[in-house]
Amino acid sequence: MKISDISVSRPVTITMIIMAVVLIGGLALTRLPMDLTPEMEVPFLMIRTSYSGATPEEVEESITRPVESTVATIDGLSSLNSNSSEGSSMVFLEFEYGTDLTEAKNDLRDLISQVETGLPDSADEPRIMNYDPNAQPIMELAVAGGTAVELKNIAEDTIQPRLEQIIGVATAEISGGRSREIRINADQEQLSAYNLTLDQIAEAVRASNQSGGLGTVMVGNEEISVRALGEFENFEDLEEIEITTAAGDKVPLSLLADLEDGFQEVSSISYLNGQESIGISIQKQGDSNTVSVANEVRDTVAELNSELTDTDIQITTNNAQYIEDSISSVLQNFIIGGILAVIILFIFLRNFSSTVVIATAIPISVLATFALMYFANLSLNLITLGGIALGVGMLVDNSIVVLENIYRHRALGIGRLDAAKDGASEVATAISASTLTTVAVFIPVIFIEDLLAQLFTPMALTVTFSLLASLFVALTFIPMLSSKVLKVNQNESDESVKKKKYVIYYQKILNKSLKHRYKIVAAFLIFFILFGAGIALDIIPLETEYMPDSDQGTIRVFARLEGNSTIEKSNQLAQDLYSRIEEIPEIELLTARVNSGRVNLTVELLPLEERDRDISTIAEEIRSRSKNLPGVSINVSAMTSIIGGGGGMGGTAIEAQINGPDLDTLLNLGENTENLITDIEGIRNIDVSLERGNEEIHVGINKTQAQNFGFTSSDIISYVNMALSGSTISQLTESGEEIDIILKLKDNESTSLRNLSNIKLFASSRVSVPLSQLATIKEGTGYSSIERENQQRYISVGADIFERPLGEVQNDVETVLAEELNLPSGYTITYGGEAADMSSSFNQLFTAAILAIILVYMVMASQFESLIHPFIIMFTVPLSIIGAVLGLIITGTALSVYGLIGAIMLVGIVVNNAIVMIDYINNRKEQMSRKEAILEAAPIRLRPILMTTLTTVLALVPLAIGIGTGAETQQPMAIVVIGGLLFSTLLTLVVIPVVYDIVDELRNKFVRWLLKIVHKEEVTEE
Template identity: 30%
Template sequence: MKQRFRNGGLAAWSIHHPVGITMLTLTVLVFGLFSFKQLGINLLPHIIAPNVLVRITDAGVPANIMEDRVTRQLEEQLAITEDATGVDSTTSEGRSAVDLSFPYGTDINNALRDASIRLDRAKRFLPDNDEPPIIYKRDPAQIPVMDLVVSSNIRNSIELRTWADYVFSKWFLNLPGVAAVEVGGGLEREIQIVPDQEKLATVGLSLQEFSRQIRTQNTDSPGGRMIGQNLEITTRSEGRFKSIDEIKQLPLQTEQTMNSAEGSDSTIRVSDVAMVLDKHKDERLRIRLNKVPGIKLSIQKQPQANTVAVVDEVKHRISNLRAQNVIPDDIQVEVVGDQSIFVRHSINNAMLAAGSGALLAMVVIYLFLGSMLRTLIIGTAIPIGIMVTFILMQALGLTLNIMTLGGLALGMGLLIDSTIVMLENITRHQAEGETTDEDAINAATEVNSPIVASTSTNLGALLPFLFIGGMTGMLFQELIITITSAMLASLVVALTLVPALGAKIKNSNDKTNTINKIINYLKVKYYNNIGLFIVNPIKTFLVFALLLGLAIVQINETKQIDLPRVDEGKINLSITGDPGMQLDEMDETVDRLENLLMQEKEVQSLYTTAGGFIFGRSVFENSNRSSIKIQLLPSDRRELDSHQWVAMIKKKIDALKLTGYVIYMRVAGVRGLHITRGSDDISIHIRGGDLDTLRRLGDMAVSLLEPVEGLRNLTHSYEEVKQELKVNIDRQRAAEFDISSADIGAALKIALNGEIISNYIEGDKDFDIRIRLPQKNSTTPNALQNLMIDYKDGNAVRLGDIATIRHSPVASRIVRSQQQRIVEISATYNNDVDRQKVLEEVLDRLHALELPSGYVLYDNDTNKTLQEGQKTGMVVLMLAIFLVFVVMAVQYESFLNPLIIMSSIPFAAIGIAIGLLFDADMSISMPVWLGFIMLTGIVVNNAIVLVEQIEIERSKLDQSADNPLAEAIKKAASLRLRPILMTTLTTVFGMMPLAIGIGEGSEMLQPLAFVIVWGLSFSLLVSLILVPSLYALVHSYE
């Protein structure tokens, strides 16, 4: 046996051990099915952007104050986090957001821990705040996989929000795979204590002392253990408020009560000097689903959890809660965001593409062979390759997603290339009367070398992609892993199982097959006519070279993008009103837009947030901003794609003539797949120190860019200017009353927003206790002048007596990068433009700006995606070509023949150019570059087999014969015609379903398959005409 193995390799061992190889195959299939059942299902590979985010909120604090007190402190501490490459921030009213960037490949968990330590140090420099800082890593897994809206026609908004917070949301936290549930919108219950400052002054209490007494009285204090004979028990003093009435009746310590005579009833209670109200927090957001008010719940999954399984668990839990009456009959629960729907459709489409490709490839094989048994033998490579891939995916922790399944779909034709060559050669020898096992071993050995070389070149072309970093690397590496594992498995099948099974088929009826009659006819014609090209190799080469030059021109003229846009049917509509606009006025306009959109037949649902927006755990409150998330019907149920629909509806919105509003609409990208930092495609920065100067430069930049065709949603970060009331303190007057600026600031905060001084516990529910002054004291600047500021002995003085109040314009937000202020000029591309050309025009125009000294214009790194994508694609392409050459040179121990084979690579671009002529919508993107790279390994396969056969035929022919080189080439070419046609057509038809791009989620991989289908189709002519001609040209000098 050992001798046989040494002589015939794997094929010999397999032919002599059919039972053993069969059982090994069954073992792979069983373990593959087991692994398949264990795989999770997600839309995309697990992508973690190297960013850590910190958020701090402090309601009502102006942006410039937040910048000075919070943002700068955070930036200084976080910027020194180990490996951090950048710190960016956006400060707005009551909110500071700092983004810390790291190089791709950084262990983001270590970065998060290090940044958390820096944040703890920064807290020493931050002002006291009711809301603690939030720090988290940017992870698509943290983006909600499901959004629910809860509504009721009976319950008021306070009751509904309380039920959602303390009952409904808790039922999901223990579900497998659920990480968190965020609740937003509605009215949150709180207890408000509204003191009368005049009454407080009468009893000699300052506002601060009044707050202190309430806070200290509302507490339970532990008293320790009581240990007695046969007894040990804990003690505590019970002081928590048990009812609202108890708060009202709380006695206060005042000068009047302390100085009263013993026995007299001079008790002063909270209700004597203040109102205690069971109300709600100020309404800052209004949430509606299809115009029905409601509460939003966002379900976030754990990073490695199965998206589909988590959503199914949530839906099942909702059904159970409804059946058990946990969800009352008056409450409606509607799904407004379900990531699993698109995941399911995309996965199903990818599986359908893989199955359809496999079926088409098998049909092609059957037509060529005319034998169902031989077709099934070749087809064994497909399930085995898939099962081996599933085993590897499960071992590496990968999931079923559009990339891994797309890799299998792309590999359907490639998986059987090696088995076709192997079985075709065995069949040809059997047809010539060589029917013994040893003949089968010889036939298998004859093609071992080209099969291994072909697979090695394919893998050599894919290998460089595993070393690509960044978003592109994380996105496509799993695709490369699946293709690689499947191809390696198919190689083993071709070298083992196929020879074992092929050797058992002794008879062949191929010559009676109609297709084979056609092939035999073509072989004769090809044999007789290939000589025309062989004897004129230079002319043949020049014709192909001319076509290649035209192809390069065509490809260069094609528009360029970073990644294809995936159409989920989600549209984001943002509305910005004039600064200072109140929520009611904004909501009226939003209502008009909702009415317009609800009339459109393509609209499936509307999710509206008036007064800001909610994204996962982030809540943005701004009365002059609103958003509407539009979900269109699935693509197969509407006539227009999302971009066309946006263009259509924008005209209808423009017809409403909503003056004083800026309305932006954009097609939402796949969650977690946006490469740029924000939601815009273009982001240009001007760095400087003065906000007024930056605003002026931003206005100038926008004016310069308005004529640029292909841009929309053009804006800059300081277009919106708000009015601010500035309180200028008369320090001399304030000093006379021993009042500091901090005392005035505290009084203003209580008067305008109130201050949370304690909490009120009711069962398992926890509500804030807020002290605030009557709203009549803070609705106008004049009323604010009458605000009483406490000073010693319970006395107070009017704010107007120690300060003046005036209006002043301020920026609504402040943007910073690398700890310096910037103005950001941003825009999005129209869908049908060449983004590279538009970006170049944008930069050319902006460089014409005359900047003051100390101000710098620079292209934000996010705009380098196109250039870096092209550069990366070109570098990897060159490296792939080099590795393909290395593999062949090592395989053949020669430089000459590998160079001839390599000549087939560039001419595949002619086929791609022809494809671009038929599909004008196709753009050059990263999947196209990946297709180019994969093509370098695929197109040489036919050339390898052909050149190998030419070498064999040359060794057989009598060298003294007339023109033996041409005769060897003609005979080898005619012999290899059928396997070349079979491998090419099976690969092309195997990828055809993916190249057509039918169904949701196909946009990401369609360009890749498009390139391979068109490039490989034309390479058929290259292999059959150009390669033999070049071989004749090069070897004619020997």
């Protein structure tokens, strides 16, 4: 028994099944996690090794190179990058997608253990770390309304504990502010006079700040613990410490150093709208819902602001707000699209009950999709909801075909039950095939690599779930409901349909087309060839980009002072920048973080609906207002990517990478590259990765001399670091607060080259040795960091783009550098960034599109049990490609990854109308001639074809317009589908019947010719 027969015969059963689907789907919707994008696992591991005091060159030679050469043999490695900076080596390993990172990490530990023994003694043990793109803070808070000291205390005592009590919050990390600390500023001359060192002071302080158990005593019948209490109780206790000299004399600490009870030195300053502030970063627990946690934090911040009346706590960055707004926008577009689809149904059907019957397919299919998403561990995000929104019009397509056929049977006078059964079963094969063709196009997504697979596989699953659900509804619920409530106008028979004006007009066009069939096909082929040539030769302009920009309302300004600088100079720069941009009307919040030589501004804009200008235009104004600052380099970056920036790992739009052995040569080539591309239209924010470091003092340790006195390099580095920068040697606990005790030389005694040379260390023989005897001390410059890729040094020159397509700018950059950049022997140039990602992604998606076309053909061949009929139907694909490209050009939209995904979807969608038409022609051809069957079937299928096309198109119009937060990401897909579907449908109504007529005639001639040959051979044999 057919499924439609069962559904009509068992209405209660079908109703209960549908109610169960609705119930489970509604429950699943409340439990689906909500995020901006699908959870993505990036196959990256990092190896971090600290080598305190070493220059970038020393780090590269002693740490980075040995580690690289050892780990380069690990299985599954895709690329190997490293960064050697002062005192630190970072080695980045990118693995092929699908690699088991747990196993790779274990293999990496084994390899590291082999190289570890050969690393310098003073280097720390290499640490292997995962890179987790999902581990970024979900919110940033700024706290203002007091001094840095007061704000830090309020944050630690009140704000942080309250935030970390929220379910789902992992940490609330405080940055900035000043804490109380005790400083021991030692006098080098006094130390020399008494032949003492900093280590002896540190040892004496620790020894005087001890508590511990002494044992137990019996008091009566009880054993009581005895504990010595020798810890510092207050600051004055430090003044009583005495240091014992080699001669046995006791020297008061106050005689050797200035003791200061104060606060941390200012190393950074934060601002909120011009007021000094501190920051708090909110990190959620791994499995928590981002939006739920953010809402709880927002409520807690509101409570804290009402309680702490003198303190202003502002949410400066809220990823969850963008997620909420984006998802709300997609849902709104989805609802509007669904309403438009229903209106189109009513216009065509002019029957309220029929419209209601079909309209029920949308909510039922969507709720079924939510249920399947829940069981498949998917989340509600821009990608999955975008998939549902893209398919909302298609959810009624199957139901339209079924209902229209049931409606036609009822108009012929057939009874309700039989009409429902026969009408549904008659088209069941066709709509099943059309659904499978749409689903089949997503199978090649499995073969896509990189982040694309993780980004679009959830979308493929979502669309597949929704379409299969709609097919189930069309074959079960629609026939059952039609048999109960459908009211039919008896004048809606096939004959009456043919008398409608638009059908008569179509019949005339079709009849003329069949008479001039070869001209029609020739015209189509010529047009397709000319159009393709126009695209290939750039006669028809088609812009390209990697991902559509998404206005997230955040702009970051990075400013760097050239040369050595102080926190005071940086603070002045921050004030200058603030005064230049604070009057821009779209700015809602302005935060700043000031460090020595660097200023980072974060500009939060008003919500999108409250401003007239987009984020890129505002960023350009900030860039214009911030230029012409002497000795300052400015980088203004608008946050526009939902997956974190280009280049895969947050790179730039354009990136030229020059590889070679010599750093000086690389730097010159990098500077030349910067000069050559500066004047290219659309280039912004040029950044050269390799730069000379500031003037510095190099302490070259004489290892032989150091060993003669019993020192290791680590001993010297540690001691000098304590002398210059200070070291925490102990703590004072007062009123429950732990206060660090810092030991260092007085600033005026460690800042000059001569005083640095006179820093004394004590050898094991108790001999005082000046640093100048253990190391060569001289002024010089070096490189701030050294970058390598696949064990070769390189320099990268990156840039962002503005108001020009990525593809055009990349072509200009490559042309200019190929013509004017002279590369010495042994130096090569490659290109990365978003442009390289775009090229790689496009190639993969083009391959996926070809596979999709092949799979669609296979599905249709299986349905028709024919190789010829699917070939005819495939003529809709080039028609749709022309329409999709025209849609992009007319709307001024660039072809992006999202657009290509839409094109792949289009392959499975555009064949559906042709499948139903060819299937109907084949059925009619059994009773009449080929031409009569075409002229009979095509007009009858005209209305359902127009209905399915227009419902799909109009449902996508809200997405194509791109209204609302985050809508930019779905817009290219919607435009491609609309353009391709409209163009292909209009021509399909003519081209497919014409091609069918030609191909079927040729096939019949070939069969007759073949039979004639066979017949002749039989006669000859006789």
